Amino acid sequence: METFSCYYSLLLMLSVLITDGNCQGAVYTMSMSPTMNQVIVSRVSISTGQLMYVASVSTNGTGVNVTAADPLFSQGSIMVYENYLFVVNPGSNTLSQFSISPTDATQITLISVQPTNGTYPISVAVNSMYACVLNGGTLNGFRCFSYTSNGLTTMASYDRSLVLYVNQTTPPMGPPNTLSQIQFSADNQALIVSVKGVPNVFSGYILIYTINNGSLSLNPKETVPTGAVLPFSMTLVGQNGLLLTDPGANGFLTLSYSSSNGSVMNSLFTPVNTSVAAALCWSVYSSKTGNYYGIAAGTGTIVEISINPSTNNVTIVQYYMLPNQTGALDTTIITLGSTDYLYVIGTKAQVIISYKLNGPGNATLNGQLTLPASPQVGSPLVQGLAGYVQMSHSSMILRPMGIYQSLVLIFMIFFMQSFMFH
Numbered sequence: 001m002e003t004f005s006c007y008y009s010l011l012l013m014l015s016v017l018i019t020d021g022n023c024q025g026a027v028y029t030m031s032m033s034p035t036m037n038q039v040i041v042s043r044v045s046i047s048t049g050q051l052m053y054v055a056s057v058s059t060n061g062t063g064v065n066v067t068a069a070d071p072l073f074s075q076g077s078i079m080v081y082e083n084y085l086f087v088v089n090p091g092s093n094t095l096s097q098f099s100i101s102p103t104d105a106t107q108i109t110l111i112s113v114q115p116t117n118g119t120y121p122i123s124v125a126v127n128s129m130y131a132c133v134l135n136g137g138t139l140n141g142f143r144c145f146s147y148t149s150n151g152l153t154t155m156a157s158y159d160r161s162l163v164l165y166v167n168q169t170t171p172p173m174g175p176p177n178t179l180s181q182i183q184f185s186a187d188n189q190a191l192i193v194s195v196k197g198v199p200n201v202f203s204g205y206i207l208i209y210t211i212n213n214g215s216l217s218l219n220p221k222e223t224v225p226t227g228a229v230l231p232f233s234m235t236l237v238g239q240n241g242l243l244l245t246d247p248g249a250n251g252f253l254t255l256s257y258s259s260s261n262g263s264v265m266n267s268l269f270t271p272v273n274t275s276v277a278a279a280l281c282w283s284v285y286s287s288k289t290g291n292y293y294g295i296a297a298g299t300g301t302i303v304e305i306s307i308n309p310s311t312n313n314v315t316i317v318q319y320y321m322l323p324n325q326t327g328a329l330d331t332t333i334i335t336l337g338s339t340d341y342l343y344v345i346g347t348k349a350q351v352i353i354s355y356k357l358n359g360p361g362n363a364t365l366n367g368q369l370t371l372p373a374s375p376q377v378g379s380p381l382v383q384g385l386a387g388y389v390q391m392s393h394s395s396m397i398l399r400p401m402g403i404y405q406s407l408v409l410i411f412m413i414f415f416m417q418s419f420m421f422h
């Protein structure tokens with residue numbers, strides 16, 4: 001009996017290892033502690049999309065010494081690109097690069113920490129070659145790095161200052177008059193920065209830097225999107241569309257841009273109902289539903305919209321109230337099989353709330369994870385959210401065991417059998 005159950009659990013264990021090894025995921029947020037910024041890592045259940053806390057890993061940098069719920073006023077403070085994780089350290093003016101284990105997304109390894117050539121980094125844009133980090137403090141602007149598995153290398157020719165645009169303190173006072181996000185255009189031929197205005201004083205705007213033959217334009221093209229007050233998050237829409245959330249204008253900004261000359265066309269404003277969606281700050285796209293989701297911090301709401309890409313018209317599909325006044329902050333979506341799952345930071349309760357996107361207009365609550373209490377006193381609440389899923393490759397799942405694995409298995413069974421009978 002015992003031997004049988006041992007064989008059985010061993011085989012089960014092995015099959016679990018094989019399955020999990022090829023198809024597993026994690027969600028990352030950060031502690032923002034003033035003495036040690038940490039990535040808070042949670043495992044994603046592949047079958048349910050629910051989260052389980054795993055570990056907190058130092059970034060070798062620091063967060064901020066404030067207790068505000070949202071001291072970054074930004075989207076994109078944590079970004080995943082393939083097997084790499086990038087995290088800003090606003091307190092130590094650095095960017096950290098981790099590698100993510102291809103066999104276990106909850107295992108991350110710090111490989112590089114580099115200065116951002118400014119103060120208070122808040123957002124990072126990543127493509128296959130570069131990571132560009134936006135500083136939001138007194139010395140604001142951005143710096144780009146090329147990156148490999150050996151770490152980050154500064155590209156000094158891409159350093160740009162924005163102090164002539166934004167006059168701020170460190171930490172910045174906001175949300176008005178703060179930088180929001182840095183983003184690559186869909187074709188990677190431009191860098192776009194969103195900047196909040198000051199209500200009734202000046203409008204917020206976007207800055208588009210074009211990249212021609214690998215060189216970044218010295219000066220950006222500045223555009224005020226129609227209706228813009230406090231442009232916050234940016235989410236790409238197809239090949240040349242952009243969606244922005246605007247908590248000052250209380251709605252969505254949609255526009256088309258040219259990555260070759262920085263021009264903006266067909267810019268539209270769509271209001272939301274502020275009694276159910278106030279302070280619309282973050283946004284994300286679901287490839288499975290084809291819809292976009294905005295997060296309204298003031299009311300703790302998800303606003304699902306569809307965008308007509310040929311007109312930029314926005315249709316509000318559904319409002320979802322988050323449970324239990326948990327607050328709402330940054331968001332991310334991960335795809336498990338044919339289903340997308342949306343995660344939102346619930347700041348007030350220090351939780352990550354999960355929704356299953358069953359289809360357009362049909363998001364259902366899918367549990368919540370309570371994060372461990374922050375290890376440092378004086379630490380703000382968590383910021384930034386990103387996920388990583390290593391999907392299974394059918395060739396790997398179906399691959400028969402090699403001679404080496406078979407020998408190991410036979411040895412293990414033999415070993416455990418002799419262990420149990422003595």
Ligand SMILES: *[C@@H]1O[C@H](CO)[C@@H](O)[C@H](O)[C@H]1NC(C)=O
Binds near residue numbers: 034035065378
């Ligand atoms: C945070 O600020 C408070 C007062 O503003 C100060 O007493 C405390 O030492 C600071 N903590 C750190 C880690 O800087």
Ligand SMILES: *[C@@H]1O[C@H](CO)[C@@H](O)[C@H](O)[C@H]1NC(C)=O
Binds near residue numbers: 110
């Ligand atoms: C992180 O900090 C530790 C201790 O100071 C240091 O040994 C290590 O090299 C740092 N790692 C990176 C990637 O900077």
Ligand SMILES: *[C@@H]1O[C@H](CO)[C@@H](O)[C@H](O)[C@H]1NC(C)=O
Binds near residue numbers: 117118141156160161
């Ligand atoms: C860093 O920032 C300063 C001030 O914004 C700028 O003059 C300098 O060119 C930047 N780049 C490097 C490599 O220092």
Ligand SMILES: *[C@@H]1O[C@H](CO)[C@@H](O)[C@H](O)[C@H]1NC(C)=O
Binds near residue numbers: 167
């Ligand atoms: C920036 O703001 C400070 C405080 O409001 C002000 O004293 C200073 O003149 C401003 N600087 C610029 C360049 O506008």
Ligand SMILES: *[C@@H]1O[C@H](CO)[C@@H](O)[C@H](O)[C@H]1NC(C)=O
Binds near residue numbers: 213214
């Ligand atoms: C593109 O850049 C490369 C390397 O800097 C240079 O050799 C080449 O002449 C450039 N091409 C054009 C069309 O500017």
Ligand SMILES: *[C@@H]1O[C@H](CO)[C@@H](O)[C@H](O)[C@H]1NC(C)=O
Binds near residue numbers: 258262
């Ligand atoms: C910018 O490029 C787009 C196409 O990418 C074109 O339609 C538009 O006319 C150009 N605008 C300017 C001002 O050159």
Ligand SMILES: *[C@@H]1O[C@H](CO)[C@@H](O)[C@H](O)[C@H]1NC(C)=O
Binds near residue numbers: 276
């Ligand atoms: C906004 O939402 C509230 C609460 O659901 C509702 O009573 C009100 O009619 C809505 N306003 C509009 C203009 O749809």
Ligand SMILES: *[C@@H]1O[C@H](CO)[C@@H](O)[C@H](O)[C@H]1NC(C)=O
Binds near residue numbers: 308311313
């Ligand atoms: C876009 O929306 C506006 C009003 O919001 C409407 O007048 C127009 O017909 C719409 N266009 C299309 C193509 O749906």
Ligand SMILES: *[C@@H]1O[C@H](CO)[C@@H](O)[C@H](O)[C@H]1NC(C)=O
Binds near residue numbers: 323324368
């Ligand atoms: C909301 O709070 C109640 C009471 O604290 C709790 O029983 C319930 O599980 C919470 N709901 C969610 C979705 O966490």
Ligand SMILES: *[C@@H]1O[C@H](CO)[C@@H](O)[C@H](O)[C@H]1NC(C)=O
Binds near residue numbers: 358359362
């Ligand atoms: C939403 O999706 C769930 C799960 O697929 C399904 O049971 C439910 O009927 C759907 N609701 C609507 C309104 O379509």
